[in-house]
Amino acid sequence: MELQKWLINGGAEGLSCLQLEDFPDTGRGVKTLRPLKSQEVVLTIPESFLWTADVATNDPVIGTVIRSVEPPLSVDDILAVFLLFIKSCKTGYDGRRAHVELLPTSYTASIFFSDEEIEICSGSSLYHLTQKLKQQIRDDYIQLLNNLFSKHPDLFPLEGFTQDAYIWALCTIWSRGMDFQLPDGQFRCIAPFADMLNHSLDVEICHTYDPQLKRLQILAGKNYTTGEQVFINYGLVPNNRLLRLYGFILLDNPHDSYDLVLTTHHQAPLYSQKVALLESIGLQVNSIFPLKLNDPLPLNVLQYLRIQRLTSSEISTVAARNGAKVRISSRNEAEILKALRESCEDLLSGFGISLEKLEEKVAYQRGSNAWAAAHVSIGEQKILKTTLQKVKELLALVICANCGKADENNKRCGRCRKVVYCGVDCQKSHYSEHKVLCKASE
Incomplete structure (x- = not known):
């Protein structure tokens, strides 16, 4: 109630028809107290009530100190420091402290999994990213401790700015932040009350930010009846990202993907010419390609690899200059498909538990960390197996089925x-x- 009063007094609109509620399936969420029509404005929050990096760096108490840190803090670190500062305050910032009191005290993101739980999805992109993220968090915290907290203990008392507290703040930002692409760059914020809305694929993407009017709005992503839970749509988010940042997965998530990383060594033959060809079709020399069940082998993967494996006699061909959208030569096509086949087989063999064994074991308690990790691994392995099958089918149309010869x-x-x-x-x-x-x- 204190949060709602603070927002209403500051010009937020729509709170009279919304109410926080604990739902059996999703936990805390927001329900509507009246019918809503699709695309109707449900909630409007002025920019001054958002948690943003600009608000933190212009804060009269800690803004100057944050701005003085070298090297400059990332947006996430600025928000984390601001969030922990408000949490540690005993007086002042009444509205923001009311918001902090409503935040979860713990999270279920993959960085909190035990070694046994995260090992269930070993070999997956989630596994590797979680390990890297843990190390990055430790490194970033030490830098904050040395460059900020220890230098200003009056503002950042160490008992409230521990590594565990920092991790909690980061998870709050990752799970509740909203990102908008504006003309001058990306804008990240946390919107009080709006951050209580849960995710559903059954509604349209319905959160917007207007930089001219300086306000965030939530629209109804579908028609609602009185008493229904109101949702937002986070977008096309695969389970490996949902679990890493938000702490949950969706069964049979249609947006599941496996991120294939392709790179070319700077000492590779014809490197500069190949980089130029890649850039001409909007690809970087270090590129990440999401593979999906409905698109297990995107054309741009083939384009990248065709260009990567070009010989001096092939690099000036019409097909190469046109972005390698079609086969350059039988030799080139056979080489890239064999490399892809080998890569898919290696990636699949790198999973700690095979798809078949995982599907037998999805007796893990529903909703548990082990259950979630298993489903992430299942989703990624299914995609890689589908990609492997597609590669084999294409390769069968390039090399002789009997002797393996690639010939035009x-x-x-x-x-x-x-x-x-x-x-x-x-x-x-x-x-x-x-x-x-x-x-x-x-």
Whole structure:
């Protein structure tokens, strides 16, 4: 109630029809006290009540100190310091302290998993990113301790600015922050009360920020009846990111992905020319490509690899200059597909628990950390297996099914059209092995 009074007195609109509520499935959320129509403005919060880096660096008490830190603090660190400062205050900042009192005291993000729990998804991108994140948090905290907290103990008493407190503040920012792409860059904020809204894929993306009017608005992402929980949509977020930042997953998440990292060494042949070709199609030499079940092998992955493996005789071809959207040569195509096949097989073998064993074990208690880690691993392995199958299908149309020769004159099997041969002799020699598949394709 104190938070609502503070927001209403400051010009926030819409709070009279909304109420905080504890829901059995999602925990604390927001319900509507009246019917809402899709796209109706539900909540408006003026910029002055948002938690932003600008608000923190202009704070009359700690703003100058934060601005003086070298090297400059990241947006997340500025917000974390500001949040912990407000939490440690005994007087003043009444509205912000009321907001802090409503925040969870603990979180379920993957950095809090035990070693046994996180090992369930070993080999996944979540596993590797969580390990890196833990180390980064430790390093960042030591830097904050040395450059800020220890120099100003009157403002940042160490008992309230421990590493555990810092981790809590970061998780608050990651799980409750809203990001908007504005003309002058990305804008990150935490909006009091609006940050209590839970995520659902069943509603449209419905949170907006107007830099001219300096206000954040929540719209109704669908029609609601009185008493329903009001949701927002975080966007196209895969489970590995949901669990790492928000502490939950969605079963059968349609936005699950595996991030494939591709890079080219600076000493590779024709490096500068290849970089120029990559940049001409909007790709960087170090690129990350999300693989998804409905798009397990995006065209830009093939484009990148075709360019990466170009020879001096291929680099000036029309196909290469046009962004390698089509096959450059049989040699080039066979090389990149074999490399992809090997990479997928290596990645799958790197998972601590195979897909088949995990699917047998999804007897982990529903909602537990182990259960969530298992589903992240299952999702990523399914994607990689689908990618591997797609790569094998494409490779079968490049190299002779019998001898493995990659040649521009290879011809498809006239019946199934799923394999190629370099000549009649190879086709006849391979028929006894191929006939079952070939006849099944009829």
